[in-house]
Amino acid sequence: MQNMEKLWDSVNRKVWTRIAGRLFFSVLLTSLIKPTCIFGQEIMSCHDRPFWNHVIEVERGGMLILRPLLPYIPHIANEEYLLILNLPDGISLNNIQAGFDVKNRIDSIVEEIRKCPDGRIEVSYRPDLTVARDGLELSFLYSSTVNSGMLTVQYLGYAPAMNFVGTFEWKRFSKNFRVPTSGDVLSPSFFTWGRLHGGDFLCRRVLIEDIETRDVVYDHHPDKPIHMVIEKQKQSHVQLPKTDSLVPGKMYKLICDVKSDHIKSTVMTVEAGLKSHPWYTRTLYFDVKRSLKLPDKLYWRIENGKGQCFRNGTVELIAAKERIAPRRLDTSAWIAETLLPCERDTIQAIYLNALHSWGMNTIEPFLNEVLFGQDLSEEDLRIPMAAEAKELGMKVRAYLRFMYMNDRTFFTIHPEAFPIGPRGTSALGARGSALPCITYLLEGDKEKQIDGGAGNPWLKFYCNVIMQSIRRNKLDGIFFDWELGAAPFATVGAQEGMPTASPRQWFDDVCMCPRCLQAFAKYRRANRTPSREECWNNHYKEWVDFRCEQFIRLWDVFRQIGRDAKRSTTFGMYSSAPPVLFEYSRQHDAVDWKLIASHIDFAMGRWGIPDAESLQKLKRKLLAGVESENLRPKILAQLHVFYHYSNLGWPWGWEWQERLLNLKNNILRLVVQGESFGWSLCGLPGVDSQFAGPLKSAHAILAQFEEYFVAGRQEFDGVKIIKGRAPCVTWKKGADRISFIFNDTGEEQEVEIQDSISGETSRLRLPAHDTVVKRW
Secondary structure (H helix, E strand, C coil): CHHHHHHHHHHHHHHHHHHHHHHHHHHHHHHHHCCCCCCCHHHCCCCCCCCCCCEEEECCCCEEEECCECCCCCCCCHHHCEEEEEECCCEEECCCCCCCCCCCECCEEEEEEEECCCCCEEEEEEECHHHHCCCEEEEEEEEEEEEECCEEEEEEEEEEEEEECEEEEEEEEEEEEECCCCCCEEEEEEEEECCEEEEEEEEEEEEEEECCCCCEEEEECCCCCEEEEECCCCEEEEECCCECCCCCCCEEEEEEEEEEEEEEECCCCHHHHHHHCCCECCCEEEEECCCCCCCEEEEEEEECCCCCEEEEEEEEEEECCCCCCCCCCEEEEECCCCCHHHCCHHHHHHHHHHHHHCCCCEEECECCCCCCCCCCCHHHHCCCCHHHHHHCCCEEEEECCHHHCCCCHHHHHCHHHCCECCCCCECCCCCCCCCCCHHHHHHHHHHHHCCCCCCCHHHHHHHHHHHHHHHHHCCCEEEEECCCCCCCECCECCCCCCECCCCCCECCCCCCCHHHHHHHHHHHCCCCCCCHHHHHHCCHHHHHHHHHHHHHHHHHHHHHHHHHHCCCCEEEEECCCCCCCCHHHHHHHCCCHHHHHHHCCEEEEEECCCCHHHHHHHHHHHHCCCCCHHHCCEEEEEEECCCCCCCCCCCCCHHHHHHHHHHHHHHHHHHHCCCCCEEEEECHHHCCHHHHHHHHHHHHHHHHCHHHHHHCEEECCCEEEEECCCCEEEEEECCEEEEEEEECCCCCEEEEEEECCCCCEEEEEECCCEEEEEEC
């Protein structure tokens, strides 16, 4: 026994000597390479680590979705930057790749998977960081299509491949790149995005080789080099011939012979690019075995080409908690205006199932768009993902966007309905619209003839589309994001009360044809029809009132047709978010919340962060337009998590990344402080499994106290914070009262609250970025 103890001591000494030696060598090595490695993940900001959430819920037998951030790391050469994810056995990388996450995405030059001796897997991702800087850009322009009834809606995506800045003579650039999997047609294109200061650019050859066979699959070498003269802060592009020989998802070598002369920008370095706003890897999809043992950890590190670690950390992987979703409050996801419907069914199913498992109970896709006068078939009316959502027990609220289609067929048949803008020009296409003259649609009470009104074929046709779509897709609601103005021009800007900048901002899609002017004279009970100029100068406010009321009459038709199709169908109106709610919304979008309060079931708006004051302002505006609070429409606040236009180029700034830390709090505050009837998630292209925990936790609280928000009321004076700094909101239902205390800071807090009615006090410990609920 003593010999065994001596042997064990000897082994222990050897082990600890070896560990100490390795630790000393590690410290010595890190001091030599001068890294910025931060030991202790808790002190890293969300800018410094790939994952903003320290804990990720994993669904056994499901899919783990990860989209890591690529933080800036000094002292690593751009071509040596390597992000490594180490995951437990039972999690394997799937080869699928989405295309709708292209914004702020840096694809990998090299991507490798290896099995570790301990059975774990490691995914190595080497990004092409040069894409992050500003420069003249060689991108692959691809189109994705989704059949939307009779129309095939086409979306364009841009996959950056190369970036050119500075001055150099003829030079050959080459890199490996992966073809987007969502693209139908690919075309190499040179772009300037309006951030460059100037310069000249020439290209004499673009070549693409198959990496495996070295066969040339694309070769463009014009007789004369492509020449682009870059004008300061102006966008331009040159599209090269298309290619259909590239296999989606496959890696190729791209070769480009170019010359550059004084191409300049404020962000000419990778360092400046990575610091300007977040950049991410492609979205990584992992299959998870049912036998996976949890909890476990995801280990991540960032290395250089020599295997030297500059930064590392861990993420806790825990078993997914039970799905708890509110039954009456709305928890919806804005699917419309994203590229998700263009993705393959596999990708659509992944996100739909994820949203459902996280407690979302509703999706908001587009209603299918059909051309005027066409016969309707079952397939033409089918909304992608609607049937699948219904099978999961979710609701579907469809966005009516048909007034933006630029469908000229109707005007060919009915030229008398052609709209004329305030300056006497065509009102079609000014903001993408093709709506007939609103007075034509409404005059003579033709809106009441929708069941057989040959005098109003446009309204009859699209009301039939809505009715059949509701029945075909079992829709629970319909809504407009109305962007057809009431005013001929705006007098206030997006910031409420601020005058617009010069020159005058005209809304040329506002019809002011002779028919509209005559209807306006009748509205004013005037003896004479005013000119357009008189409407602008002398009767501006009256004109806005007139047009707002006209649109309400039209919306009433759609609301009624929805209820004729299914009695429980709700009708909602979206119009931006505070402070863009009142006079600006009236002028720009013809939405007067006071006037429409009794005509809608949902008043919808979008917020970047919860703003209880502006939500209360909206509530008061709605109350002013109804006879009783019981008639007030529900407010449904949408929350930006990332910018929702995945097919446009707005960047996600650092503020979006930082807001994610308070995601649970922000969801709850929309309901608890703002009195929103639930919430709607906006920004789907950036959503991954890091969202599972905050969403599930918020939804569980909303479900637990749902009756307070449905049948109770907010109490503004009852409970106060007497020690600590944290917002406290109290709700009352009958004799029962609950208080919500929010900690938006990154530090744990201790607060003391007091019930001013009973005098009772309570001390509470608030975790960082979390909400605590106190029952009285």
